[in-house]
Amino acid sequence: xxxxxxxxxxxxxxxxxxxxxxxxxxxxxxxxxxxxxxxxxxxxxxxxxxxxxxxxxxxxxxxxxxxxxxxxxxxxxxxxxxxxxxxxxxxxxxxxxxxxxxxxxxxxxxxxxxxxxx
Numbered sequence: 001x002x003x004x005x006x007x008x009x010x011x012x013x014x015x016x017x018x019x020x021x022x023x024x025x026x027x028x029x030x031x032x033x034x035x036x037x038x039x040x041x042x043x044x045x046x047x048x049x050x051x052x053x054x055x056x057x058x059x060x061x062x063x064x065x066x067x068x069x070x071x072x073x074x075x076x077x078x079x080x081x082x083x084x085x086x087x088x089x090x091x092x093x094x095x096x097x098x099x100x101x102x103x104x105x106x107x108x109x110x111x112x113x114x115x116x117x118x
Contacts, residue, residue, distance in 0.1 A: 002027040002116075005037065005096040007089070016095045016107040025116060032096070036089035039082045045096065046082075049103035053081050056105055058093045 004020070004027045006013035020027055037045065046053055054073060058064055069091075073081065085091055093105040102115045112118075 001100070003030060003098040004028070005030045005032040005035070005089075005092070005094055005098075007032050007094050010094055012107050013095045016097075016112075019107070019109060019112070023116075023118060032089035032092055032094050034089075036086065036092065037096075039086040042082050042085050042092075045098065045103045048098075049105070051103075051105060053078055056085055056093055057081075058091055061090055063088060063090050 002020075002025065004016070006017065006029060008031060017029075042056065046056060049055075057069065057073070059070070064070075069084075076084070095105075095107055097104040097107075097112060097115065099115060104111055104115055
């Protein structure tokens with residue numbers, strides 16, 4: 001089963017959804033604003049992704065910039081980062097593609113093709 005966290009107004013999410021639909025791939029859609037992953041889920045996704053935790057932050061988002069997180073993240077513990085990400089879905093990089101084997105943040109067609117065996 002494929003799960004996809006998206007935000008309906010995000011242009012990258014729209015591209016990702018179109019790509020999945022065009023390729024006939026079934027998925028469960030979760031709105032990251034309404035169903036933001038909690039701390040435990042974020043920890044699991046991070047571990048499964050093998051990505052640096054910073055890759056889970058929406059660095060181009062308004063909240064990220066308003067909070068000046070680019071200056072704060074380097075001194076934060078992982079636990080503090082998980083706590084912060086769990087407070088607001090707009091802080092989380094999207095889309096997040098979750099399969100049985102992997103977790104990807106953002107939409108890069110080549111990476112998604114590989115993860116989905118296309």
